[in-house]
Amino acid sequence: MRTHRTVTAAALTLALATLAPVLAACSSSDSPADKDAVRAVDPRPSGSTASGRTVATYTPATAMSASDLATTVERLKARAAAFGLDGTRIERHGSLITADAPGDSGDRLRQLAATAELTFRAVKGDRAARPADVRQRFNALTCPATGTPPLSEPLEPMPACDSDTGRKLLLGPVVLDGEDVKSAKSDLNTGGGTDWVINLSFTDRGAQDFATVTTDLSQQTPPADQFAILLDDKILSAPTVQQAITGGEAQITGDFTRQRAENLAALISTGALPVRLTVSDVARQP
Template identity: 30%
Template sequence: MIHIARWKMVLIVLVSILSILYTVPSFLDQKTKDWLAANAPAWVPSRSVSLGLDLRGGSHLLLEADIDSVIKQKTEDAATALRTELRKQKIEFSNVSTIQNGIKLELKPQADMIAAEKELRRIDDTFVVSRDGSVLQAVYDERALKTIRTQTLAQSIEIVERRVNETGTREPIIQRQGDTRILVQLPGVENPERIKELMGRTAKLTFHLVDLDGSGVDARLLPMHDEPAQKISIKRRVIMSGDMLVQAQPSFQEGAPVVSFKLNAIGSRRFCDVTTQNVNKPFAVVLDGEVITAPNINSAICGGQAIISGSFSVQEASDLALLLRAGALPTTLTVVEERSVGPTLGSDSVNAGAFASLVAFGLVVALMLVCYGLFGLFASVALVINLCLTFTVMTMIGATLTLPGIAGLVLTIGQAVDANVLIFERMKEEIRAGRSVMSAIDTGYQKAMSSIIDSNLTALISGAILYAVGTGPIKGFAVTLTIGILTSLFSAIMLTRMMLLIWLKKTKAKTIPIM
């Protein structure tokens, strides 16, 4: 016999009501949504479905990370560290140089080969070390290179997210694309020039002592930020790095824009020690390969707070503080693709998509009412709940609705009533075979279930394949279609069945109104 437990009925009604409540904010204007978020209780739904660039308008940027420079920097750092350790261990060598994806160590004949190889492995245990006479070569294998690429891209994405969020951009989409690229979508941003400038700067901040001799392998010659023609020699050894900063804010000193910063405990102690030991000596503040300033250390700086001064404008000081707060990128990001969608075009797409959805919904409802009467009305109510459930799930998982996604939504409307059509047609057959209404409804659901599962499973497999092999727009279509199919199983089977049961108990009908 057809029967639904009372607790199941309560749960179905509760899920249906919640789906409507969670859908409402998606159809409110931005001002109302902001008011809800600020004034309504925390339990009141205020989030809405995120719209993609093709619906909302905005900018699309594709960034490429310079992975080769990261590998080169790692090998140079390893070479510098190796020279220092070999001197400490008194291992004699004639040369330490970098090669592709690694370093090359040339030892003197009397040098301890085993000790040198041990130092090489200790500096970086991912090196693959080979020996040829008195020459040792340490290179990264493919596994190590893949790890470097993955870590670099993951760190870059995290830093880009921080920088974009600091600018106040709402609902940005930032995700990995391939092995070396990052996709950045900025809804509502028509002119992304400032964003591009912020993301194009590595913001690698380091502090070095100035090399007064200006020679030697441990010295570097860098240009001044204000006067690129003027160069200054600094020591390669990093006293402090930007990751020791816990706060950075734009400020003013004697009327000039500066950036004030605060160091963490380790940075404060190290800065204090270095400035104490090097009073009356200059030190350099280096940002992205340029010396911002090279002041003289007049006294020990032990408070953990200092400023970076230079010929900054107010905007430059503000941007530099933002970059330092967000952290340094591990490598340079280059814009390889840029597209912009105007808000008018996005609005037109929304209107066209809404019109297409309403037409599809209206035609489906009309067909169901004509063919199945009251039962068609029940199916139409379930269809509305299914659309609400689709929007609710998309809101909760943070999915983005795109123009292809609307196409998936329209397709879902037809797919959602397919289950009811199968059930209703089966009921008609059972009535014609002489069964009672109760028996026909029960048998209709039981015997139609296998066909419903088969058809929906086929569509789900197609959606999964589209999501797995497709790119942005195709993924949007696949996500909407998949969510709609899954929610239709609830609305078309459980919700419609509950409405039929209530109708049957209330009317005690002797026949079904779909003949």
């Protein structure tokens, strides 16, 4: 098991993407008139040599308004394009949504439905006060965690597994989220090696809040000097903060392949879906 590392290590970390000092660990009808269909216009092949098509059906976990349904369709459209799923059709049928892509695209269509809620939470020390329900969930959590974690409350602390060290961490309330991120792009790690990274650029408000939070964390003692970045309540990185980050940009680095980095950047850039979707069916068609 690897130990926790700083931003200069190959493990998951967070760092400035500039020349500034590096952060150490740095309800709807289903009539034809009410159906939305989106087809990618890029003529390039989807990258799959398999014939036929793959159709995935997505079911909302909770009831969706017409506005949320329309937003979900548009964001799935943007994700399909960013994923390189050219020729994909996104359609709604009442409260259900389907994605129809060329070739054997099941795995990527499953990834397409991720809620992709990006959040930032400070790591709390072992002696931090824990409400009874949080203490119970913390004690019940086994790392590495499997399956989809239950939805957390943004203003409440939560337990989570550090994907790098395998340790259980107690995290504080959300201090920044995906609305504070202006863009996310994948790139090859310029620090050497073959790992890929995700470069984040914050909004003006996000940059100010991030600077404030990292200033405070840099003055804490371990493990309360760590900052966790989560996607759908799963930790991507939990770096140690040694200096305030004031440049408005950051970088998520780790053992990412090009495809993994590109998919993460696409999910972050297109924004979180208004509601969690369940992939209720994936079927191949001739």
